[in-house]
Amino acid sequence: xxxxxxxxxxxxxxxxxxxxxxxxxxxxxxxxxxxxxxxxxxxxxxxxxxxxxxxxxxxxxxxxxxxxxxxxxxxxxxxxxxxxxxxxxxxxxxxxxxxxxxxxxxxxxxxxxxxxx
Amino acid sequence: xxxxxxxxxxxxxxxxxxxxxxxxxxxxxxxxxxxxxxxxxxxxxxxxxxxxxxxxxxxxxxxxxxxxxxxxxxxxxxxxxxxxxxxxxxxxxxxxxxxxxxxxxxxxxxxxxxxxxxxxxxxxxxxxxxxxxxxxxxxxxxxxxxxxxxxxxxxxxxxxxxxxxxxxxxxxxxxxxxxxxxxxxxxxxxxxxxxxxxxxxxxxxxxxxxxxxxxxxxxxxxxxxxxxxxxxxxxxxxxxxxxxxxxxxxxxxxxxxxxx
Numbered sequence: 001x002x003x004x005x006x007x008x009x010x011x012x013x014x015x016x017x018x019x020x021x022x023x024x025x026x027x028x029x030x031x032x033x034x035x036x037x038x039x040x041x042x043x044x045x046x047x048x049x050x051x052x053x054x055x056x057x058x059x060x061x062x063x064x065x066x067x068x069x070x071x072x073x074x075x076x077x078x079x080x081x082x083x084x085x086x087x088x089x090x091x092x093x094x095x096x097x098x099x100x101x102x103x104x105x106x107x108x109x110x111x112x113x114x115x116x117x
Numbered sequence: 118x119x120x121x122x123x124x125x126x127x128x129x130x131x132x133x134x135x136x137x138x139x140x141x142x143x144x145x146x147x148x149x150x151x152x153x154x155x156x157x158x159x160x161x162x163x164x165x166x167x168x169x170x171x172x173x174x175x176x177x178x179x180x181x182x183x184x185x186x187x188x189x190x191x192x193x194x195x196x197x198x199x200x201x202x203x204x205x206x207x208x209x210x211x212x213x214x215x216x217x218x219x220x221x222x223x224x225x226x227x228x229x230x231x232x233x234x235x236x237x238x239x240x241x242x243x244x245x246x247x248x249x250x251x252x253x254x255x256x257x258x259x260x261x262x263x264x265x266x267x268x269x270x271x272x273x274x275x276x277x278x279x280x281x282x283x284x285x286x287x288x289x290x291x292x293x294x295x296x297x298x299x300x301x302x303x304x305x306x307x308x309x310x311x312x313x314x315x316x317x318x319x320x321x322x323x324x325x326x327x328x329x330x331x332x333x334x335x336x337x338x339x340x341x342x343x344x345x346x347x348x349x350x351x352x353x354x355x356x357x358x359x360x361x362x363x364x365x366x367x368x369x370x371x372x373x374x375x376x377x
Contacts, residue, residue, distance in 0.1 A: 038155075060143070
């Protein structure tokens with residue numbers, strides 16, 4: 001990850017669905033691989049279906065981009081925990097804001113129907 | 118029915134070899150643990166679960182491999198430049214080979230085109246085919262010389278210098294129809310298995326209507342084509358080997374002083 005990107009969360013946007021969902025899953029608390037995978041497959045986490053390969057490929061790229069980091073907490077070598085970094089939180093906020101603007105625009109144009117209660 | 122999952126878990130463990138070694142070393146244990154956790158907690162049927170797991174494995178392994186390759190190429194610009202050079206040379210070499218092949222093919226119709234023009238204009242101007250076409254015997258199976266045949270308007274051979282055995286070869290009726298409709302036809306003719314002819318046919322109107330066919334064995338041209346294909350392939354292969362070898366040497370030479 002280069003310094004320019006680290007200083008500018010906007011330089012990371014737009015995020016892929018997998019990266020966005022993982023960041024969102026880690027926003028609450030640190031988690032191990034399966035816990036992340038489970039959360040991103042739920043509706044609240046973006047309903048992104050991913051297997052171990054996609055998950056660890058994304059985690060690897062996110063570690064390199066300093067969006068997340070490993071914690072000291074570990075059950076053993078097989079279950080390592082990850083948490084979102086400060087920079088990752090800024091990127092997540094920027095992406096969420098970008099998506100909100102897109103949703104507002106879609107609503108204004110009548111593309112997105114309001115959900116009925 | 119026996120659960121196949123322990124077996125599929127073993128298959129998955131072996132299939133991790135599709136990932137780059139570095140990635141495998143870093144995440145193998147975690148991936149297997151995550152898979153075990155997911156398997157114990159799965160909400161769907163076993164079949165659907167394993168299909169999605171193996172689909173994910175193949176997709177992500179291909180992605181990791183390509184991303185590793187891209188990173189390696191970008192890290193070592195010599196290989197990037199070599200790859201670009203190899204691509205340019207392949208395109209240029211391919212274009213040259215296609216051009217040469219085209220020239221060979223066009224050359225295969227010479228001098229038949231001139232012969233067909235000459236004899237058809239002679240016959241059109243009133244000379245009988247017997248006088249226009251000199252007597253001769255060219256064995257189409259053995260000889261490489263050009264030959265000429267005159268067919269009457271019904272496609273019956275009347276005069277020829279080319280023979281298959283003792284007979285004058287007969288053209289398929291479609292050729293006459295095409296030549297009559299379009300004035301002439303240029304085609305590859307195979308009157309017998311193993312005998313391929315580059316042929317030019319002209320339709321002759323006038324007092325003695327018919328068709329003139331001038332042909333020549335394609336044997337020599339096809340030998341040249343085969344030689345050209347072999348030379349193109351070996352030339353390309355040797356060039357790629359040299360480029361790869363040169364790139365490795367240059368890369369080592371660049372890294373040598375730093376490593377020392």
